[in-house]
Amino acid sequence: MFTPRLTAPALSLCFFLLDLCGIILLHANVSGDVRVVVKEGRDAILPCSLSTKENAEEKLFDWKKDGQQDVFFYDAGIHSNNGRPGQDQQFKGRVSHFQDELKYGNASIIIRNTKVTDSGDYSCDFPHLQPRQIFNIQLVVVGASPEPSVRTLYQTQDVALLQCDVQGAFPKPTVEWQDSAGNKLPAKEPQVSERGGSFYIILQTTVKKTDRYRCVATQEEIKHQIYAETYVFICEKLFEDTCSRGDVTGWFFCGFSLGALPVAAVLVLLVATKFITVRCNKGAAEERQVNGERNRMTFSTKLEVESNPHAPPGSPEQGNGYHKDLPELL
Numbered sequence: 001m002f003t004p005r006l007t008a009p010a011l012s013l014c015f016f017l018l019d020l021c022g023i024i025l026l027h028a029n030v031s032g033d034v035r036v037v038v039k040e041g042r043d044a045i046l047p048c049s050l051s052t053k054e055n056a057e058e059k060l061f062d063w064k065k066d067g068q069q070d071v072f073f074y075d076a077g078i079h080s081n082n083g084r085p086g087q088d089q090q091f092k093g094r095v096s097h098f099q100d101e102l103k104y105g106n107a108s109i110i111i112r113n114t115k116v117t118d119s120g121d122y123s124c125d126f127p128h129l130q131p132r133q134i135f136n137i138q139l140v141v142v143g144a145s146p147e148p149s150v151r152t153l154y155q156t157q158d159v160a161l162l163q164c165d166v167q168g169a170f171p172k173p174t175v176e177w178q179d180s181a182g183n184k185l186p187a188k189e190p191q192v193s194e195r196g197g198s199f200y201i202i203l204q205t206t207v208k209k210t211d212r213y214r215c216v217a218t219q220e221e222i223k224h225q226i227y228a229e230t231y232v233f234i235c236e237k238l239f240e241d242t243c244s245r246g247d248v249t250g251w252f253f254c255g256f257s258l259g260a261l262p263v264a265a266v267l268v269l270l271v272a273t274k275f276i277t278v279r280c281n282k283g284a285a286e287e288r289q290v291n292g293e294r295n296r297m298t299f300s301t302k303l304e305v306e307s308n309p310h311a312p313p314g315s316p317e318q319g320n321g322y323h324k325d326l327p328e329l330l
Contacts (some may be wrong), residue, residue, distance in 0.1 A: 016329045033136045037222075038169075040143040043112045048124035048135045050105035055216050057102045063095075063109055071095055071122065072109050090117070115142045116170045116197035143221075144171035144215040145196050148228045160232045164215030169197040173217040177205040180212045209232045 046063075050056060053096040063071040069088040072095045073081050080087040081096060094112045101108070107124055124135040138286060149165040166175055172192075177185040187205040194200070216227040 001207050013122075019157045031140070035138045035140065037113050037140045037142060038125040039260065040114060040116055040141050042114060043110055043162075044109055044114050044118070044141070045110050046122055046124070046137045046139065048109070049108045049138070050107070050126070050129075050133065051313045053105040055103045056105050056107055056126075057128060059107075060108045060128055062127065064123050064125070065118075066120045071111075072097065074107070111139075114139075116141050116143045116168075119170070119197060128185050141170070141197075142222045143168055143170040143220070144224045145219055145226055145317045146223065147226050148175070149229045150228045152232065153204070153229065155232070157235050159206055160234065162200065162205050162207060162213060162215075162230065162232070164201075164203045164228070166199070166203075166215075166217045168196075168200065169219065170198045170218055171221045173201070173219045173224075175201050175203045175217050177203065177291055178213075178214050178216055180206075185213070196316065207232055208234060 023131065028274070033245070034047060036044055036046060046060070048063075058076045060075040062073050065071050065088075069087050069090065070080075071088065071091050073084055073086060074080075074097060075084070078084050079097065082092075087095075091111070095109055096112075097109050098106060098241055109124075109128075117141055119141045122137045124137070126133045151163055153161040153163050156162070162177065164175060164177065166173060166300055175189050179185060185205050186201050191202040192199060199215075203215065205213075210233050211233050212229055213311060214227045214229040216225065218225045233259060
């Protein structure tokens with residue numbers, strides 16, 4: 001007996017085509033029940049075909065959701081989209097059948113632009129057949145979690161309270177806070193609400209150090225994970241004595257000191273390389289050297305005048321003149 005086998009590329013193509021239609025068949029048991037998973041906003045095909053493959057154009061079949069809601073009704077050409085009343089408002093204008101497939105016994109329907117609220121148990125019933133045939137299909141519409149919204153509710157010099165909001169996700173995601181190293185942080189009890197089949201979650205955590213924090217939402221069932229980040233600055237131990245006072249001066253000093261650190265580092269580097277010292281002292285040393293030589297020349301001139309014995313009497317070059325000018329030189 002020949003058994004067809006699909007290669008890896010062929011399997012990839014099959015799954016691509018299924019995903020293109022928004023359908024993934026996860027389970028089909030011996031009774032014929034089928035589970036269909038589709039992403040919100042895509043179209044979902046709910047299969048229903050007679051085992052005998054007989055023509056169903058003149059048959060009656062009735063689609064219901066959760067045993068009560070009228071999804072689609074067909075009776076020998078008259079159906080929910082051409083005048084047959086009773087269709088539930090939730091499905092009006094979004095459900096249709098495959099007219100050309102009825103002659104092959106195919107009574108499948110397609111639900112367009114699916115919503116999370118479309119999730120549920122569907123039945124396709126041929127009540128007049130002998131024996132009666134009923135097909136059961138479970139539809140799961142998943143709403144992949146959007147990117148969380150993160151914000152700082154309040155912050156002091158010591159701590160900050162962070163909040164993460166996850167809006168409209170199905171199935172219910174797990175939400176947690178992590179630090180930049182990926183470590184899970186302790187958090188308050190999450191606030192969870194459900195509206196329209198989607199989950200809304202709020203999670204808060206308190207942090208005490210400067211770091212980049214992220215809120216991560218994970219939906220294991222559909223292998224989906226998404227996160228959002230925020231950066232928190234806490235005035236820490238470097239200036240804890242000043243910052244811990246909690247006054248304006250403390251916060252100003254922290255901000256000023258942190259801003260001055262780069263400048264101080266540059267100055268230290270310049271001093272260490274003697275760049276500033278050499279430039280400043282060089283000019284001063286040259287000036288002192290010139291002044292010193294000038295003073296020595298003046299002083300030696302005075303000495304030569306004093307030692308000249310041939311100077312005229314009473315002239316400034318004699319001794320009285322020398323002693324007179326000495327205080328001026330000193």
